Amino acid sequence: MPKLIAHQTPDAIIAYTQSHVMTAHDFLRDCFGLAMRLPTKPYLLNFCKNRYLFAVGMGAAALSRQAMLLPPTYNQGMISQLQKTYPDFYILYDQDVLEITELPSFKLEYPVLPSYECYGSLSDLKKDFSVPEIPADHVMAYVFTSGSTGEPIPHAKTWGSLTRNVQAQLCRIREDVNFLNQKFTVLATVPPQHMYGLESSVLVALLGGQAFGAAHPFFPQDICTELECLPRPRVLVSTPLHLRTWMESGMELPAVDLIISATAPLSLQLAESIEAKFQIPVQEIYGCTETGQIATRLPTVNPVWQTYGEVEIMQADSGDDGCGGAVAKGDYIFSPTELNDVLEVIDKNHFKLLGRKVDQVNIAGKRSSLGYLNYQLNTIQGVKDGVFFIPDMVDTPKEKLGETRLAAFAVASGISKADILKALRSRIDAAFMPRPLFIVDELPRNSTGKLPHQVLVELAQKLQSKQIATEPQKQ
Structure with missing residues (x-):
């Protein structure tokens, strides 16, 4: 069975919070302690903004065999919709939110365990360091479509599929960047509740033996401040919007060793300016909520996308609108899944992205x-x-x-x-x-x-x- 984390020693660093460096021992201690205190319900809405607390909530849920609900938005309308489909859920949060005052909730703060003596054997975790295994078929999360192409629809993500997905991502990172076997630290401008943020900031660290910054910076100054607090090599996981604002800020930008971009097409001009500034590669990820990440490219090197591992792309028949569709299958994708984009399939592992089906305009x-x-x-x-x-x-x-x-x-x-x-x-x-x-x-x-x-x-x-x-x- 796949393990909860890939770190081999209790002192291995997992996260950098505002005032603490969290090790594998700290993380497992917090996950076990929180699992003892969580409500005994099948679902939780993990609303934690702090990336470390989000990860602890996810780990505790995995130990308790609970599933996270990760909707595209957290407004009252969405929460009401979730209540109809998943009536027996509670909310795990770390910052007060008006919309959740009348719902079952559990506030998570640091330290996660205010008194470790209460938990007896937890103090022995460091001495007898053993990472728990999670069943591969355990549904870790129901991730919802973003709503930009229709009503939000849940997609089950098992621990096994998420593990294989992240392992494929790590292999691609090592192919594109030579970190000389050094462990890297991830800082992300995207929230962990988003599929891209979940995979590329939290899971890539937990399941890849790496580390992440707990903050969720948005403005250029915040990104710079957080980067300066993290050791190198540093990986910035972001979006074209954040990257363009950051590059145009006129600020002195800290060194980074890899930039990963997703959620929208990255312009060649922006990618070239980033690489000229930092002398590093810019990696672009292709994926969707339904499949998770499935391909990458280095936009300044080649416009063609290359799929991960055993993932394959097939051209599908054109619909009534004449737009050529495509299907992804294999590896961690449960069943052949039609993509919402128009692709030019070169072969089973390479394609060009032509646009979204819903983007096609005929006037x-x-x-x-x-x-x-x-x-x-x-x-x-x-x-x-x-x-x-x-x-x-x-x-x-x-x-x-x-x-x-x-x-x-x-x-x-x-x-x-x-x-x-x-x-x-x-x-x-x-x-x-x-x-x-x-x-x-x-x-x-x-x-x-x-x-x-x-x-x-x-x-x-x-x-x-x-x-x-x-x-x-x-x-």
Whole structure:
């Protein structure tokens, strides 16, 4: 059976918290102690923001054979939805949250065990260091789709599949970077509740014998501060949004030894600027909630993605929309799984990513993709962030006639709305021009940099209502 952690000695470092260095002994002690105190329910909502406390909660749940629920959001609506499907769950948290005050909950703080004498044999863990095994078929978590392609759907992740997934990731890291057999430390700007954050920050450390920083930095200054506190080699696990903001901050950036990016396509320009700055590789991960991570590429070396281990990609039949689909299978993927992206399959282990199925746009017989349009918008001088979307709920005369129109948001500095539109006309076909284009202070991205479609629709409705209210009334 796979073990809870891969660390071989009790003094091996697992995590760096704000004021403590946590060893394998500390982690196992905290996991066993917490497991004794947790409610006896089958499911928990692991809401811990501190990455170490999240990991302890996960370890205690594994020892208790409980399953974590990891939804895409933690608002009241999502929690109410979970209650209907999983009525017998409790919430594990480390920071007070208004939405959970009326639900069964357990607050986790440091130290996890305020008095170790209460737990007798726990004090013998260091002397008799033995790592517990977890059944490979134990469902460790139900991870939900992000909601950007439909209603959130749970996907079971067993301890065995997660272990094989992370082992494949570690092999790829060693292929791409020579750490000279040194153990590395991970700092992540993505939350551990997200599939990417779970795999690439928590599990890669626990199951790979590495270490992680417990913080969840978001702003450039926070990222720099946390990196400076960690030993090298350092691995920064992040997103294109965080990386671009970090690189454009003008700050003195601490050294890193590998940068991993996922959740959205990484522009070649950004990857090149990172590699020129640090003289290190930038690794991009491809995956989804349904399959977990399944492939990587070094974008400045080759645009082609290479699958992990025994994972294979097959071209699927095109649907009614003419978009070529693909299926992933093998290794830690339970059954052949259709992907939500349009891929050009080169062979069973290599492919090119052409865009998301839901991104394909067909207007007046002309075809494009939201990914391509977003790229053109974001490369305009002065546009800091931008996104196209299909405003399927916006009530306009053209929509009533059944004619597709695109809308877009842009965060801009030193460039007017008219100039943005002028630049777009020189880059894209007139059929895909945004009508309307909204200029905003910032985009409502979530903690992983994504923009769920419904959030964009609601923002567009709000801005249009405000615009209509301020327009002079015709007599």
